[in-house]
Amino acid sequence: MIEYRRDNLLEADAEALVNTVNTVGVMGKGIALQFKKKFKENFKAYERAYKRGEVEIGKMFTFPMNRLTNPRYIINFPTKQHWREKSRLEYVREGLDDLLREIKRLDISSVAIPPLGCGNGGLDWETEVRPLIQEAFAHAPGVRAYVYEPSVTSGPVAISTEGPKPDLTPARAVMLDLIAAYKASHYTVGRLVAQKLAYFAQVAGEDSLSLEFKTGKFGPYADELRFLLQTLExxxxxxxxxxxxxxxxxxxxxxxxEAEDYLRDHPDTEGHLERVAALIEGFETPYGMELLATVHWAVAHKGATTFEEALRIVQDWSPRKGDLFGEEHVAVAWEHLEEAGWMPTRSVVR
Structure with missing residues (x-):
C-alpha cells in the first residue's frame, strides 16, 4: 500500500528509510547529504562498502541500526554511478527489484522512499519514477510504502469553471463512468490514465467518443480528450x-x-465499458496502462505481427520507453491482450 507524503522523510515512522546514493562513496548533495549528517554510522559503513567494491547498481546496501525503535534499517539505493552523473531510469528499475527482495528478506512491513533519481538526479517524477514505484509496490500489498514526492511537485491547478453546468452527452457520460470504475479500486486517475481509458473504450467500440488518437510520448494520445475533460472540470x-x-x-x-442514469438507456455502451474494465484488471497504474496501450498500438497501428516486432517498436518508441518497458513486462502485456481477445488484426481506432 502506497501513501504519498511531502513532509520530512528522515522523521518517518518506518522500519526502513531509503537513501539514494552513488557507487563512489560520496554523499555530497540532496537527501544523501541529509542522511550523512543524521546517520553518521550508516555513512561510514557505506564508505567502507564502497572501498570493498560492494556498492553496485541494482544492489541495495543495507545498514542495520541495531535498535528496537524505527528506523531499524537504512537502505542505501544506488541511482547513479558517479556523483557527477545523472541518474538513469534502468538503475531505478533494477534497484526497485532488489529493494523488494531486501524488504522480503528482512520481513520489513513499512518503508519510506524518496523520489528516486529525481531532483539532482534529473529524472522526471510524474512520467518516469512515480509509475515505476507504483508498479513495483503493486506486487507488495502487505508493505506500507511512504513515498515522498519532490518538493517542487505542485498540486493540480484549478481551472476556471464560470458558466452553467454543461449537459451530459454520451461521450461525457462515458468518461465519467470510466473514471468512476477505475477509482472504485482506489487507484488515482491523472491525464495519462484518462487517455488510456478513453483509448480502450474506443477500441472496444464506443463510437461516441470520436477521438483521433495519434502516436504520443506516453502512448496513444488524443488531444480532443483534453477539451472534453476541461468541459467536465x-x-x-x-x-x-x-x-x-x-x-x-x-x-x-x-x-x-448522473452518468449511470444517463447510460442506463445505452446497453451497448455498458457492454463496451465492461470490456474495458475486464481488460485493465491488474494493470491499474499509470505504468501498467501506458504499457498495455503502447503494446496494443504497436500491433494495431505499427504493424507488429509478432512479439519480437512489438517489443522492438515499443523500445524504439523513445529513449524513455526503451528504459521504462523491459522485455518481461512487454511480454506480460502481449500475453494479456491475446488472452483477453484484444489483439487486433488491423487498425481499429479511427
Missing part, C-alpha cells in the same frame, strides 16, 4: 489541472450517479 470532476504538472481527477458529488 468544476461541474462533474475536479483536479484536472492545466496542461502540465500533476493531475489527480476526482468525481464531484452526484457525478457518478
Amino acid at each position: 468544476g461541474h462533474y470532476i475536479t483536479g484536472l489541472g492545466g496542461m502540465s504538472g500533476r493531475s489527480e481527477i476526482e468525481l464531484l458529488p452526484g457525478a457518478e450517479r
Whole structure:
C-alpha cells in the first residue's frame, strides 16, 4: 500500500528509510547529504562498502541500526554511478527489484522512499519514477510504502469553471463512468490514465467518443480528450489541472450517479465499458496502462505481427520507453491482450 507524503522523510515512522546514493562513496548533495549528517554510522559503513567494491547498481546496501525503535534499517539505493552523473531510469528499475527482495528478506512491513533519481538526479517524477514505484509496490500489498514526492511537485491547478453546468452527452457520460470504475479500486486517475481509458473504450467500440488518437510520448494520445475533460472540470470532476504538472481527477458529488442514469438507456455502451474494465484488471497504474496501450498500438497501428516486432517498436518508441518497458513486462502485456481477445488484426481506432 502506497501513501504519498511531502513532509520530512528522515522523521518517518518506518522500519526502513531509503537513501539514494552513488557507487563512489560520496554523499555530497540532496537527501544523501541529509542522511550523512543524521546517520553518521550508516555513512561510514557505506564508505567502507564502497572501498570493498560492494556498492553496485541494482544492489541495495543495507545498514542495520541495531535498535528496537524505527528506523531499524537504512537502505542505501544506488541511482547513479558517479556523483557527477545523472541518474538513469534502468538503475531505478533494477534497484526497485532488489529493494523488494531486501524488504522480503528482512520481513520489513513499512518503508519510506524518496523520489528516486529525481531532483539532482534529473529524472522526471510524474512520467518516469512515480509509475515505476507504483508498479513495483503493486506486487507488495502487505508493505506500507511512504513515498515522498519532490518538493517542487505542485498540486493540480484549478481551472476556471464560470458558466452553467454543461449537459451530459454520451461521450461525457462515458468518461465519467470510466473514471468512476477505475477509482472504485482506489487507484488515482491523472491525464495519462484518462487517455488510456478513453483509448480502450474506443477500441472496444464506443463510437461516441470520436477521438483521433495519434502516436504520443506516453502512448496513444488524443488531444480532443483534453477539451472534453476541461468541459467536465468544476461541474462533474475536479483536479484536472492545466496542461502540465500533476493531475489527480476526482468525481464531484452526484457525478457518478448522473452518468449511470444517463447510460442506463445505452446497453451497448455498458457492454463496451465492461470490456474495458475486464481488460485493465491488474494493470491499474499509470505504468501498467501506458504499457498495455503502447503494446496494443504497436500491433494495431505499427504493424507488429509478432512479439519480437512489438517489443522492438515499443523500445524504439523513445529513449524513455526503451528504459521504462523491459522485455518481461512487454511480454506480460502481449500475453494479456491475446488472452483477453484484444489483439487486433488491423487498425481499429479511427
